[in-house]
Amino acid sequence: MTSNAGDKGLLIVLSGPSGVGKGTVCSMLRKLAPELVYSVSATTRSPRAGETEGDNYFFTSKDKFRSMIEKDELLEWAEYVGNYYGTPRSFVRDTINAGKDIILEIEVQGAMKVKQKFPEGVFIFLMPPSLDELKNRIETRGTETDESIRNRLSVAVDEIRLLEHYDYAVVNDQVETACSRIRSIITAEHCKRERIMPYVNSWMEEVR
Amino acid sequence: MTSNAGDKGLLIVLSGPSGVGKGTVCSMLRKLAPELVYSVSATTRSPRAGETEGDNYFFTSKDKFRSMIEKDELLEWAEYVGNYYGTPRSFVRDTINAGKDIILEIEVQGAMKVKQKFPEGVFIFLMPPSLDELKNRIETRGTETDESIRNRLSVAVDEIRLLEHYDYAVVNDQVETACSRIRSIITAEHCKRERIMPYVNSWMEEVR
Known part of the structure; x- marks a missing residue:
């Protein structure tokens, strides 16, 4: 210590x-x-110009997102104008376990x-x-x-x-x-x- | 606020x-x-050269100190080589009430x-x-x-x-x-x- x-x-x-x-x-x-470390959301909306995977968002299909909901892999999620947004539990857990x-x-x-x-x-x-x-x-x-x-x-x-x-x-x-x-x-x-x-x-x- | x-x-x-x-x-x-603000102790020992009342210590008679003990006016006190030392509750309380x-x-x-x-x-x-x-x-x-x-x-x-x-x-x-x-x-x-x-x-x- x-x-x-x-x-x-x-x-x-x-x-x-x-x-x-x-x-x-x-x-x-x-x-x-x-x-x-800044938390990165998962979303089902398409990437916009200049947005990169894992940096701005984790871009995900709706099927994948629904499966994450079912498996309790999101700390929270919401629907907004036809797309899902949520906080992946794994990213938070891995960061914390790495001591960050x-x-x-x-x-x-x-x-x-x-x-x-x-x-x-x-x-x-x-x-x-x-x-x-x-x-x-x-x-x-x-x-x-x-x-x-x-x-x-x-x-x-x-x-x-x-x-x-x-x-x-x-x-x-x-x-x-x-x-x-x-x-x-x-x-x-x-x-x-x-x-x-x-x-x-x-x-x-x-x-x- | x-x-x-x-x-x-x-x-x-x-x-x-x-x-x-x-x-x-x-x-x-x-x-x-x-x-x-730094807490100032009460003591029954005599001031040494350069020590000033209320700055280094609150210098107090033994009778006064014993009366402070009886009236629960000290947050803690101890005896050390024939003298008393303690933390006056009033100084702490007044400082806190002044928002410090x-x-x-x-x-x-x-x-x-x-x-x-x-x-x-x-x-x-x-x-x-x-x-x-x-x-x-x-x-x-x-x-x-x-x-x-x-x-x-x-x-x-x-x-x-x-x-x-x-x-x-x-x-x-x-x-x-x-x-x-x-x-x-x-x-x-x-x-x-x-x-x-x-x-x-x-x-x-x-x-x-």
């Missing part, structure tokens, strides 16, 4: 309400934290499904900095009526209520600061007592 | 087996993390007493990097017999077993790295869901 890394990697699930900036934070993380941390950026419904299948993941909820900021973002979207704005605000706050199922909340006030908090959370998770305790127990045995 | 700080500060208890380097890590933290984090560096027995009185603290255990390193440190201490070395190693490993009562283990392989891990743990603790949830609940009420 020369580091606090432990043997196994962690699954980090980064989620949060729509519009909070998950994608922006994740893009910045890719630059700042190249040691993290893997990050999965996903909307709140998907994150809750992942939690059911992989409760040992570290669930991080990206938060807007304030209720006013949330209101601002919703109001400046367009020419909506007061009632529609109120409805959309209510939906957003309901989404934020899902925070109760997460381990951590990270305020996205500044992208770099949010990334730095996420990296601190990953470091702290590697320092958790239960990850180090097996080493200590092996020391005890060796000394006796 | 413009940061992940929350309103209240945290009590960070930094402990670990004797010889692991708690003092060195804490001195480095003072340089690297001036935003942290306070760090208490203490040996393992003291840390366990603090845990009884202040279980909501964040307990960090500083670890030697390996069993070999621990053996090295013990063997190079002097001209001891094999049996005495084995005994001291056994005591040290027993001390390390106390890790099971802590929240985190930080490996002291390099002082700066250990400090960086400790700071990450503090950041992560501030991001814990239960610290942010009250804000979200207040948003819910405001929107309804």
